[in-house]
Amino acid sequence: MASSYSNYTNSPCAACKFLRRRCTSDCVFAPYFPPEEPTKFANVHRIFGASNVSKILHEVAPHQREDTVNSLAYEAEARLKDPVYGCVGAISVLQRQVLKLQRELEETNADIMRYASSLGSETTSTYGRHRS
Amino acid sequence: MASSYSNYTNSPCAACKFLRRRCTSDCVFAPYFPPEEPTKFANVHRIFGASNVSKILHEVAPHQREDTVNSLAYEAEARLKDPVYGCVGAISVLQRQVLKLQRELEETNADIMRYASSLGSETTSTYGRHRS
Numbered sequence: 150m151a152s153s154y155s156n157y158t159n160s161p162c163a164a165c166k167f168l169r170r171r172c173t174s175d176c177v178f179a180p181y182f183p184p185e186e187p188t189k190f191a192n193v194h195r196i197f198g199a200s201n202v203s204k205i206l207h208e209v210a211p212h213q214r215e216d217t218v219n220s221l222a223y224e225a226e227a228r229l230k231d232p233v234y235g236c237v238g239a240i241s242v243l244q245r246q247v248l249k250l251q252r253e254l255e256e257t258n259a260d261i262m263r264y265a266s267s268l269g270s271e272t273t274s275t276y277g278r279h280r281s
Numbered sequence: 282m283a284s285s286y287s288n289y290t291n292s293p294c295a296a297c298k299f300l301r302r303r304c305t306s307d308c309v310f311a312p313y314f315p316p317e318e319p320t321k322f323a324n325v326h327r328i329f330g331a332s333n334v335s336k337i338l339h340e341v342a343p344h345q346r347e348d349t350v351n352s353l354a355y356e357a358e359a360r361l362k363d364p365v366y367g368c369v370g371a372i373s374v375l376q377r378q379v380l381k382l383q384r385e386l387e388e389t390n391a392d393i394m395r396y397a398s399s400l401g402s403e404t405t406s407t408y409g410r411h412r413s
Binding site: 195196197198200201205208209213216217220221223224228232233234235236237238239240243244246247250251253254257258260261264265 | 327328329330332333337340341345348349352353355356360364365366367368369370371372375376378379382383385386389390392393396397
């Protein structure tokens, strides 16, 4: 978390420790890579490289850097677990799940419509839901 | 595509062209970065770096390299479009969509159950669907 930095000004951040360099007060990594989470930096370093992470952090506004680091860490961990698909694998799984649910909802709505029409059209409007 | 390489043995692949180096017959990039798709390599190079991509490609089996390159290209493009969330943004959107659809399906099933119970319990089993 961004707030962690002030607690660790005496220790180098996880990035500087990993890169064996001095951690200065303007270190771009320090607020987001506290020393007690060494794996977070090691993962993003292994997948993106320190200079690419630094470049991306400089491209986004300071208030967006924490989210940026967290999404990079998520992507890096996913790629280390699944070198072929990374977090794109999760996207495929979710897309299939959405399609399955949409189909199921359509079928359920069709059931309701059949159900309602067998009882009379005046009840239809109460029960039919639209898929999003 | 992997098959493109044989068509372009006389031209350096997009990676070697970008990196200004000689494209040899054992180039790990050549089968997946044909010269007519220069942006594909430029994107993965910008986000992951050429050496990280090469490292990942060497870690996976040859028959999985095309999928690996395509998922890296997808991730890189997503990160360039959205430097803060990259393709993790798509995961969040899909997760919210799944939750919404599950809730909708639950409500629709509850409607059916209420509908059926008002008509008599013998019809319930025909209409209730289970969420996945």
